[in-house]
Amino acid sequence: MIISVLKEIKKDEGRVAASPSAVRELCAHGHTVLIERNAGLLSGFSNEQYAAAGAEIVDVKEAYERADMVYKVKEILPKEYPYMRRGLIVFTYIHSNGSREQTDVCLEAGVTGIAYEDVIDRAGKFPMLRPMSEIAGKGGFLAACEYAKSTNGGRGRLYAKIDGLSAPRVTIIGAGCVGIGAAELAAGCGNMVSLVDVDYYSLEHAKMKLGPNVEFVQSNQENIERLVKQTDLLINCILWPKWRTDHLVSRELVRQMKDDAMIVDVACDEGGAIETCRCTYHSDPTYTEEGVLHYCVGNIPGAYPRDASVALCNSTLPYALAIADKGVVRALSEDAGLRRGLCFYQGQLTLEETGRKQDRPYISPERALGLE
């Protein structure tokens, strides 16, 4: 198979889908790998490293035109639409439910789209989301440390234990991959961490990973109100259901936070769990609302392209190899978890969530592939 690795064109995106060592693996399996010139530069990988690993360095046109499969990070953007064609396999984060236009283009062109974010592993977890979540959680805590500095417009707080001072209180809502990532760093710096979740098993799992300066709290309105009022740093790591019109942390509660408190919304959940949150970019990441500094960057891993690329590639490569070695139909037939990621096939929508959200017809991946 000819596999093309593209340079990402989305704002603030420095990740690349394949590292040079992944290219070596793909080539060792007998595949041809084309790398768009400079695709890896922001992740610290030069064209020469890719060439030494066995890739051909090409321009974007050649990369798309010769590819059997494009191996990417972000969704398909308007500049890339003209390259979509029947049978082309697009393996990337697609988020088809978020873009009607992208869905139209991919269905009309007849591409085969397999979305990283919808693939599940044998444990029912999302293997291609997990590494980015960990980086986002850790990066979210580090961002709080950075923007709490007075030199960066913050209130001059250091989220760490300092002799003679009370340890700062950090409240983290959600004990999933993001929340545990944030809690590991917050606890490691000696903060008094409260990790809040609705799910008993998530808290039990988190307990095994975290030290004695972390308390595990059931999520309910009383506990949230008590913790939010006394916390120095509030980190949101849950996505609030879109249908809910209330909030876990209301504007009124934000108003009652400590004078020098800060909010980080890693879930970047606009008007969701925290009423005052709205998405920001790395170029202008913070704003103040109700007297509280907010940081709500939607693609935190984008600030750590080197490590994020390697971590993402570690989780995507086994699937890319399966698709390339076996072909789409066999790879998806043999792995129900990978099949779950199929969102477009021969002009048909195969992702129920997008069908419902965009009010379009859809069929199951099994039916599209002729397995039922």
Ligand SMILES: NC(=O)c1ccc[n+]([C@@H]2O[C@H](COP(=O)([O-])OP(=O)(O)OC[C@H]3O[C@@H](n4cnc5c(N)ncnc54)[C@H](O)[C@@H]3O)[C@@H](O)[C@H]2O)c1
């Ligand atoms: N900003 C970024 O760069 C970035 C990167 C990765 C993920 N994210 C986002 O971060 C969020 C969390 O991701 P994750 O991988 O940790 O998800 P996850 O599913 O692993 O964890 C979410 C946790 O929240 C808990 N939860 C749900 N409702 C709750 C409530 N009312 N109170 C307390 N806890 C509750 C769940 O039980 C679960 O343990 C998602 O919205 C994801 O899209 C953002």
